[in-house]
Amino acid sequence: MTDKLDRRQLKTKQLLREAFVKLIREKGYEGITVSDLTRKANINRGTFYLHYKDVLDLRDHLKAEFHQGLLAIVSHLEPGELFKAASEGKVYDGLVRLYEYFDAQADFFEVMLGPKGDLTFARLLKDTIEERMNEKIAKITTGRKDVLVPPDVLIAYMASAQLGFVLHWLQTGRKQSPRELAQMLTHIMYLGPLKAVGFQAN
Template sequence: MSDKAADRRVIRTKRMIRDALTELMEEKGFEGITVRDLTEKASINRGTFYLHYRDKYDLLEQSEEEIISGIRQLVNNIKPKEAVSFTSQDEPFPIILKLFEYFQENASFMKVILGPKGDAAFQGKMKELIKKTFFQKIAEDLKIEEMLVPADYLISYVSSAHLGVIQHWLQSGMEKSPREMTLILTKMTLYGPGHVAGLKK
């Protein structure tokens, strides 16, 4: 077997295991899952499971890190000032669009992990990633003396609000397209709740 074929096989196997984890978490929550449940659901033997993961906790951690890593790669290229020009023309900001497409590709896992039977620690990781991105990419362009509220409160507000919007989209069955969600999120972020609600003209 070639290296590429072997790599594809590993990726396929790990995806099957993650899919099994997703289904089982939705059924009975993470704590109720055993390695036996996972191997039966994924139709693999225990040896194959232990070839990739130490235990179910390692599986959860690696699965979450895979998602975080994918998000991190996308947001590294964000240029906040470009978002304003795209949004003012009612066009989706490309990197945020890619993010929502990424969320859509991983929707089953993300819906569960960010839901009531998911991992509260993962929500914390997501918030920290949003905070860090916002601080590094956006806050550096802000003029503190022109701000109407303290920067730390703004960053905390934005991270919680963004995560809440993503969770609502996933839990509501992703009725809006990634394009629509990109415009919704960027308009709320750039114009503020009062403006988009029609309270402030």
């Protein structure tokens, strides 16, 4: 009986997640009401309130769920391993896993990071990437005097570029596979954006 109830709860939450995404596409996050969600998910208001207090609570639960999933992957990314893979002409598997996660949850990330979504979610993801990169890069740069770019500037650039890269991919129909996307970003990060598109010093 408990398993059946758990499956029913999971199904209800899945229906509400799908309804939430569809409604953001249709009218934007700010205009969504509980009535909109229950109609779209084909459930009653009582069922909604068994799971969430209001639309904000649903949003926060979904943001936390997807943020934790992303954090679990980003925490294992290692700049040194990426550099080694790039120098050997290989794809860094850590980036492949990252883009596989975005690909699997593309509907949610596309609307939440898009113009009708929630700006605080983009800020949360950017902060997460910056925090994790700061932990990794600090180990490499601490005490060194030959660093050409201050670490905080580099981290801000890379975090913004990473999000912009993913958002472009999502909004243009995910034409590349996660592995192809990882290969492209590896080239950009290893060679720099100008060399990656073929510029040569005269």
